[in-house]
Amino acid sequence: xxxxxxxxxxxxxxxxxALSLSRLGFDVKPVAAYATTLRIAGAKEVxxxxxxxxxxxxxxxxxxxxxxxxxxxxxxxxxxxxALCPKGAAFHSMxxxxxxILKPRYRAPGSDKWEEKDWDFVLDRIARKVKDTxxxxxxxxxxxxxxxxxxxxxxxLGTSQMDNEECAVSHQMxxxxxxxxLDHQARV
Amino acid sequence: xxxxxxxxxxxxxxxxxxxxxxxxxxxxxxxVFAALADRRAACxxxxxxxxxxxxxxxxxxxxxxxxxxxxSFDPAFFREDFTAAAGCxxxxxxxxxxxxxxxxxxxxxxxxxxxxxxxxxxxxLWAEDEEAQALxxxxxxxxxxxxxxxxxxxxxxxxxxxxxLTRMASLLDGQVQKESWFRGYCPICGSxxxxxxxxxxxxxxxxxxxxxxxxxxxHCARCGHVWRHVRLKCPACETTDHEKFTSLTxxxxxxxxxYTCSExxxxxxxxxLTGGRQDIRLDTVALDLMHLExxxxxxxxxxLVAQAWNTFA
Numbered sequence: 314x315x316x317x318x319x320x321x322x323x324x325x326x327x328x329x330x331a332l333s334l335s336r337l338g339f340d341v342k343p344v345a346a347y348a349t350t351l352r353i354a355g356a357k358e359v360x361x362x363x364x365x366x367x368x369x370x371x372x373x374x375x376x377x378x379x380x381x382x383x384x385x386x387x388x389x390x391x392x393x394x395x396a397l398c399p400k401g402a403a404f405h406s407m408x409x410x411x412x413x414i415l416k417p418r419y420r421a422p423g424s425d426k427w428e429e430k431d432w433d434f435v436l437d438r439i440a441r442k443v444k445d446t447x448x449x450x451x452x453x454x455x456x457x458x459x460x461x462x463x464x465x466x467x468x469x470l471g472t473s474q475m476d477n478e479e480c481a482v483s484h485q486m487x488x489x490x491x492x493x494x495l496d497h498q499a500r501v
Numbered sequence: 502x503x504x505x506x507x508x509x510x511x512x513x514x515x516x517x518x519x520x521x522x523x524x525x526x527x528x529x530x531x532x533v534f535a536a537l538a539d540r541r542a543a544c545x546x547x548x549x550x551x552x553x554x555x556x557x558x559x560x561x562x563x564x565x566x567x568x569x570x571x572x573s574f575d576p577a578f579f580r581e582d583f584t585a586a587a588g589c590x591x592x593x594x595x596x597x598x599x600x601x602x603x604x605x606x607x608x609x610x611x612x613x614x615x616x617x618x619x620x621x622x623x624x625x626l627w628a629e630d631e632e633a634q635a636l637x638x639x640x641x642x643x644x645x646x647x648x649x650x651x652x653x654x655x656x657x658x659x660x661x662x663x664x665x666l667t668r669m670a671s672l673l674d675g676q677v678q679k680e681s682w683f684r685g686y687c688p689i690c691g692s693x694x695x696x697x698x699x700x701x702x703x704x705x706x707x708x709x710x711x712x713x714x715x716x717x718x719x720h721c722a723r724c725g726h727v728w729r730h731v732r733l734k735c736p737a738c739e740t741t742d743h744e745k746f747t748s749l750t751x752x753x754x755x756x757x758x759x760y761t762c763s764e765x766x767x768x769x770x771x772x773x774l775t776g777g778r779q780d781i782r783l784d785t786v787a788l789d790l791m792h793l794e795x796x797x798x799x800x801x802x803x804x805l806v807a808q809a810w811n812t813f814a
Contacts, residue, residue, distance in 0.1 A: 332652040333814040334530065338600025341813050343526030348795045351522055351751040356758075358733055359743045373714065373733070385714040388702060389731045395702060395714040402711040 354378075360387055363401040364476030368392065370401055381408055400473060443467065447490055468494040514776070522752040522792060531788040533597050534810045537660065538784050540593045544664045547589035552672055553578040553665075565681050569691040570673050576623040579665050584619050586664035587612045587657075594657060604646065604653040611644040618643045622658040656809055659723075666690050666724035674726065685736025687721035688728055693736060693806045695722035696786040697760070697771035715775040720783045722806040727783065737805055738765035749793055759793040761802045768797035769805040787811070 334341050356377045363370045371387030384405045388395035397404075407413065417435040418427040450466040469487050471480060487495060557570055564570070591609035595602035611618040621643055625636035637651035640658075644650065670689050682688040699715025717732040734741045740762060748758040748771075756773040770790035772781055781789070787810070794804065794811045804811040 332656040332809045333812045334809060335814060336601070336652060337598050337656075337809055339530050339533075344524075344530070344792075344795055344813065345799075347524035347526045348792060348799065350524070351792060351796065352753070353796055354750050354753070355747055356750065356755070357743050357747050360733060386712060387732075388714045388716040389733075393710075394712075395716070396705050396710040396712040398709060399711065402713070 356382070363397065363404065365398075365400045365473055367477055369477070370397060372397065372401060372404060381405065443490065451491060462491050463493045464491040465493065467492045469496070471495065471497040473498060519752070519754060521754055521757060521789070523789075524792060527792045527795075530810060531785070531791055534788050535785045537594065537597055538782075538788075540590055540597075541660060541664050541667070542784075544586055544589035545668055548585050548664065548668055549581050552668060553582055554669070557673070557676065559676055561678065561681070564678060564688070567684055569687060570676060570689050571669070572691060576627060577620060579623055579662070580616065580619050582665040582668070583623060583658075583661055584612055584616070586661040587619070590661050590664060591657060594660065601653045604650045605657050607644045607646055607650070608640075608654050608657055615643065622654070623662075625655065626658055626662055663723050663725075670721070670724035670726040677726070677728070679728065682728060683731065685719070685730060685734075685739065687719075687724060687726050689726045690721060690724040692721050692723040694719035694769060695806050695808060696720045696783065696790070697730070697769060698781070698783060698786060699732075699771065699773040699775055701775045713775060715773055717771070720786065722808065725784055735760075735762040735765060735767070736769065737767045738762060740764040749796060751793055751796070757790055757793065759790060759797045761797050761800070766802055767805045768794065768802040770794055 334344075354377060356375050359374045359376055361372050361374050363372050370393040371390035372384050373387050374381055375383045375385075382405075386393060386395035386397040386401070400407075416429050417432055419430045419435060419438070420427050446466055447464050450464050452461055452463050452465065455461050467487075467490065469483065469492060471483070475483065484495065554574060557574065559570070560568075563572070587609060591605050591612075595605045595609075598605065608618075612622070618640065621636065621640045625633055625640055628636050633655075634651065637655050638648045640654050641648050641650045644654070666689075673689050677688045686693050697717050697719045700718050702712060702716055705712050715732075717730050718727050719730050719736065720727050730736060731741075733743065733746060735746050740746060742764065745764045746760065746762050748760050750758045756776055756778065757770075758773070759768050759770045761768045770787050770793060772778070772786050772790065774781060787794070787808070791810060795813055798804070798811070798813050
């Protein structure tokens, strides 16, 4: 009797006709009745990537009924092995925080109230202000006649809530305008 | 916005205050199979002092290709162990399962009186599908019984074999190269797992890091060996598609779940021990979660390893 490699591999217990609970003398009907009383929920675990820094740690997002319900580090991600910094660990808290602003707000000059505005309004207004400021203050050459192509009256303060891609796009846009003053909230 | 470790711990402890959804109909069945697990453990002492093998010719290349340690081992070498395990286990099994006591006793008598029966059982235990049916029918004939006994013989012999393989697993554990085994089946005996558990990793060295997620460890259905596996990958078909690999929980107890795979149609239970639960035995985890296995079965999934307790027909 020589065992084949296949024989030892992946045993599933299905070699003979499966012995059922009923055959062993158990009544399965009460189990079925009990199961109907359970409140069953299904969840999906989705691997995503923490957006906060260039480490790009994997995070497992738990999704139930299409809603993001919790998160934790991915223990199989080789770099962090499931560990997260406080920002990554609070990912779900940030997502559901009541402090999170979901719509653009605008406070008019001299006003003490914030108003909700649509994206078209705020994007147009920001673009207008940036364009006007750049047109007014753009410096092509410095005092020594060297080409500098910069604007010193615009400043960008980044945020740790921006992901890598947003930072890259933002940086490229600002540099193309001539903005030289860029900083990050985490350094302040 | 800041992660509050204290608040998190309170939430985790609060979860455990919700009692697990155990119904009497389920626990009554689980108790019987837990008693069977206890008897198997007790029968380890009845095995011959010398195991069938103490050291194997280890081929790292084959192992990395996915061949378990015992893949080249002839099951006939288990004859003595198997006979001793059956002699110890079957009388108790007959008491636990009175509906099939006669058939178990007949198999016990046949094994003790005729070594050919033990050999036939060992051959049949590793056969599959139609070949297995024919081999178990042959075992029944050797016992002087009809083919109706085949399923009971396979069940009883499988339980006796678990005793033999459990001893082997403890002996071979040191030879498993954990860093090169990423399969969904056991690196020692090749069986699929009957359950999984999420275990916490070592505490972080840095106070700036938080680690609350559990690493998946699978428990072999036959030899009881525990090995690590990628958490979000089906052990059977290895899909990592989150749309297909999902989990079911009952009554908000999300530390107890059954993973289902719609790609290959299997389910297997898993318990999360990262919250500090101490009331779990790995060899009976699947029994504790039988209610969830029933739900998965009702939804059309089949167990990763078919056992008597998760075959609800």
